[in-house]
Structure formats: C-alpha cells, structure tokens
Amino acid sequence: xxxxxxxxxxxxxxxxxxxxxxxxxxxxxxxxxxxxxxxxxxxxxxxxxxxxxxxxxxxxxxxxxxxxxxxxxxxxxxxxxxxxxxxxxxxxxxxxxxxxxxxxxxxxxxxxxxxxxxxxxxxxxxxxxxxxxxx
Amino acid sequence: xxxxxxxxxxxxxxxxxxxxxxxxxxxxxxxxxxxxxxxxxxxxxxxxxxxxxxxxxxxxxxxxxxxxxxxxxxxxxxxxxxxxxxxxxxxxxxxxxxxxxxxxxxxxxxxxxxxxxxxxxxxxxxxxxxxxxxxxxxxxxxxxxxxxxxxxxxxxxxxxxxxxxxxxxxxxxxxxxxxxxx
Numbered sequence: 139x140x141x142x143x144x145x146x147x148x149x150x151x152x153x154x155x156x157x158x159x160x161x162x163x164x165x166x167x168x169x170x171x172x173x174x175x176x177x178x179x180x181x182x183x184x185x186x187x188x189x190x191x192x193x194x195x196x197x198x199x200x201x202x203x204x205x206x207x208x209x210x211x212x213x214x215x216x217x218x219x220x221x222x223x224x225x226x227x228x229x230x231x232x233x234x235x236x237x238x239x240x241x242x243x244x245x246x247x248x249x250x251x252x253x254x255x256x257x258x259x260x261x262x263x264x265x266x267x268x269x270x271x272x273x
Numbered sequence: 274x275x276x277x278x279x280x281x282x283x284x285x286x287x288x289x290x291x292x293x294x295x296x297x298x299x300x301x302x303x304x305x306x307x308x309x310x311x312x313x314x315x316x317x318x319x320x321x322x323x324x325x326x327x328x329x330x331x332x333x334x335x336x337x338x339x340x341x342x343x344x345x346x347x348x349x350x351x352x353x354x355x356x357x358x359x360x361x362x363x364x365x366x367x368x369x370x371x372x373x374x375x376x377x378x379x380x381x382x383x384x385x386x387x388x389x390x391x392x393x394x395x396x397x398x399x400x401x402x403x404x405x406x407x408x409x410x411x412x413x414x415x416x417x418x419x420x421x422x423x424x425x426x427x428x429x430x431x432x433x434x435x436x437x438x439x440x441x442x443x444x445x446x447x448x449x450x451x452x453x454x455x
Binding site (some may be wrong): 204239240272 | 328331
C-alpha cells in the first residue's frame with residue numbers, strides 16, 4: 139500500500155508570529171517591568187560580600203567554579219538530542235546548538251513539534267522547566 | 274510563585290554540589306539526581322543520573338522553575354569521582370599511543386598528498402601555522418580561528434580514505450559509507 143502516513147519529520151516553513159509592541163517585537167522589551175522581573179541577566183553579589191572582602195573572594199571563587207562546570211556541561215550538549223520539558227505539559231525534542239551568555243535563549247536545530255519539524259529555532263529559557271540529555 | 278533558590282548565592286549553592294537531591298518543580302513534579310553544579314547566572318541545577326544500563330543522563334532544571342530543593346545524601350568517593358570526570362574532559366581519547374601515532378601519520382600524509390602544509394608538534398598536527406589538530410585527528414578535532422582553513426581541512430579529513438567507522442555522537446554524517454583503500 140503506497141499511502142504514506144503524514145510523517146512528523148516533515149520540515150515546516152518558519153512561522154512568523156504577529157509583531158509585538160515596539161521596540162522589540164520578538165519577546166520582551168528589555169526595559170519592560172515584565173522583562174526585568176523575569177529575565178534577570180545577572181545575580182549580584184550577596185550583601186555579606188559587600189562588606190567583607192574575604193567573603194567576596196570566597197563567593198567569587200565559588201561562582202567561577204560553578205559557572206565553569208555549567209559551561210562544560212553546555213559544551214557537552216552540543217549536537218546532542220535534548221528533550222525540553224516546558225510549561226503547559228509541552229515536551230519537545232531538538233538537537234542542542236548553544237545557549238546565550240545569560241541562559242535566556244537556547245539555539246536548537248530540528249525541533250520536533252506537534253505540527254512538524256522546525257529546522258532552526260530559539261527556545262526561551264523562561265518557557266522551559268527542565269531539559270535532559272544522555273552523555 | 275518562586276521560592277528563594279535563585280537568591281541563595283554561590284556560597285550556598287556550592288554546598289549542594291556532589292549531593293543527591295530532589296528538586297520540586299511546578300506542581301507535583303520531582304526530579305532526583307546527583308547535583309553536579311548550579312549555574313550562578315540562572316540558578317539552574319544540573320542533575321546527573323547514573324543509569325543501571327551504564328549510561329549517564331543529565332537533567333538541567335531551570336532556576337526559575339524551582340520550588341524546593343532537598344538533600345538526600347552525600348556522594349561517596351566513587352560517585353564523587355564519577356561526577357568529577359563526567360564532564361571535565363570535553364573529549365576523552367581512549368586510544369593507545371601507538372594507535373594515535375599511526376592515525377596522526379595517516380592524517381598527516383593525507384594532508385601532504387593534498388598539498389596542505391602540515392607539521393607535527395608533539396601530539397598535535399599544525400597546519401599552515403593557523404590550525405591545530407588534536408588526537409584522535411578527526412574533523413571535529415580541528416581548531417582554528419581561520420574559518421576558511423578550518424572548513425577546508427575538516428572536509429579533507431572527512432574524505433580521507435581508510436577512515437575508521439563513524440562515531441555516533443560526533444560524526445556529522447553517519448550515513449556516509451566508509452570505504453577501504455587497498
């Protein structure tokens with residue numbers, strides 16, 4: 139029988155969603171209260187560190203150890219299949235590309251969605267609960 | 274509703290490293306694993322799970338989704354070692370020196386055949402003074418800031434005859450047939 143099932147792997151053209159409010163139409167305006175509340179781009183040093191320089195040094199050392207390990211973890215994810223678990227019970231699979239420095243967006247390829255495969259996509263980290271991959 | 278996890282700071286987060294934790298996210302969802310690290314920028318937790326089949330899976334829980342983190346136990350030395358070595362080396366090269374030497378020579382002569390200037394520098398190959406090839410000398414082991422040279426050399430190595438079979442996680446084209454050259 140020559141009828142092929144509609145294959146989930148069929149690539150779909152890029153969806154262009156309606157433009158949002160200016161000045162940034164693709165997501166949050168960085169000056170909006172919502173962006174500032176949800177998309178913190180840095181976590182400042184603790185209050186204790188501001189008074190005690192030895193404490194600050196310890197904190198910075200911990201910060202760099204933690205960050206380096208995290209970056210190595212991200213590096214090991216490159217080109218691997220990753221499952222994203224998102225809000226509203228959404229689970230999608232994609233090949234991991236990269237993260238931006240603030241871990242606000244993930245660049246992925248071959249994102250499998252219920253309506254087809256997006257060849258390239260950006261996933262907002264705010265929409266993600268967790269993601270998983272095999273080493 | 275967000276708990277205080279993202280506000281704890283590096284000195285508190287680092288105390289959770291190498292401990293087995295359960296993390297509550299959203300409603301009634303829990304993830305468990307060995308905590309490898311916490312990203313100080315996003316407060317995200319990296320949990321490692323050593324599966325029974327010998328594989329290792331990693332789960333990253335976004336800091337903003339964390340409701341609660343509980344410590345179950347401290348890692349014993351063996352587990353701590355496993356955690357330490359799972360990501361520390363980007364690529365572990367598990368070939369013996371003789372095999373490596375042969376491979377290096379093979380890649381070197383292939384490049385020379387294609388008139389690409391190459392020199393051996395210790396365990397590495399240096400191409401045209403701008404590109405370095407590290408063990409095990411595959412296309413993904415090439416490092417250069419010159420995109421053109423990098424591209425050319427990677428392609429060349431990819432088309433080198435007698436190349437060993439594709440490595441599933443790194444070979445860009447696993448469907449490419451491998452062919453042997455007498």
